[in-house]
Amino acid sequence: MILKVTLIGLLAGVLGTGAGGILSAIFRKEVDRYLNFCMGLSGGIMLAVVVFDLMKEAMDTSGVLYTVLFTFMGVLLTMLIKSKLDFAGEMKSGYLIFISILLHNLPEGLAIGSSFISEEALGITLAIVIGLHNIPEGLATALSLAGARVPVKKIILFTFIAGLPMGLGSFLGVYFAGLFKSLIGLFLSLAAGTMLFVVLDEIMPKSKSLYSIIGFLTGTIIVYYI
Template sequence: MILKITIIGLLAGVIGTGFGGIISVIFKRNVDKYLDFFMGLSGGIMLAVVTFDLMSESMDQMGVLYTVIFTFVGVLLTMYIKTRLDVSKDMKSGYLIFISILLHNLPEGLAIGSSFMSAESLGMTLAIIIGLHNIPEGLAMALGLVGSKMKISKIILFTVIAGIPMGIGSFLGAYFGGIFSSLIGVFLATAAGTMMYVVLEEIFPKSRSLYCIIGFLVGTVIVNCI
């Protein structure tokens, strides 16, 4: 049963973010021409996930105060990672998006694993929803990396790797049950902080235009629809 749950969680993560990476291939040739729009799209997707999903769920788990505290911890953690990240300036935002999605896929996996132990139908429903929800996140990450001129094959590989922690989280959630379910709020808030920092510090300052705003609104709508 635990192996089955782990595989389902892994597939939900890998297929979701990986499919988002594949979609980015469609935009690759036009990414320079419409870069402001795509940066706004990435930022809109990520901030919508932070506000409507991660922080909201974390508040339900452990209240507003602790959510704010651990969100700020996530911001500080990302700032520290940025100072230690030894890559070119153009590629930093893409790598930071990759790291933030890695971090927030773990608690989503924990949620899947814990739900399966409660009721199999609930776990399966959650795995499907999170898998779909990961598509725009994979797209946001891929677009950030496309803008840094990374090879498309490597971008798709990165989006697939970003989904792996969901399998790990599903295993831990199923194996340890209540122990890790009590920490899901902490993981979600920390992940929210990492994503918030990336958007406000790395994405939006580089794209100040009407097209960025349009992209932001489109990204927000995409997350709400999925």
């Protein structure tokens, strides 16, 4: 049971974010040509995930006060990480997004593992939904790294790596279901704060154009319907 749930969670994470990375590689020339639109798209995807998914679910499980508190802690944590990262300006933005997706996928894995304990069908459904939901997140990571001129092979590798914590989260969720179910809201809030800081501090200030706004709105729509 534990091995099965871990593999399901791992596949949901790796295949989802990896698919986003592959999509960005296919359209690499267009990414370079329409960089403002693509940066706006990645910002819209990430901010929509924060609002529609992470904070909403965290409020449902942990309440508004704790969600706001730990989201703010996630922002502070990301500021600390940024101060320690030794990359050039554009590279720093891409790698910060990669780290935020890593942090985000752990609590999603916990949710998958915990749900299998209550009902297997629910766990499988959640794994499929989160796997689809991870495609635009992998795309957001890949677009940002592409904007920093990271090689295509390295981008695809990073997007697959970004999905690995979901396998770990699924293992922990099914093994310690009762314990981690009560902490999922905390992890989701920390991930929300991380992604919020990246969008507001790194992505949007660098893509000030009408095309970035169109991309931002497109990203929001994608996440809403997925």
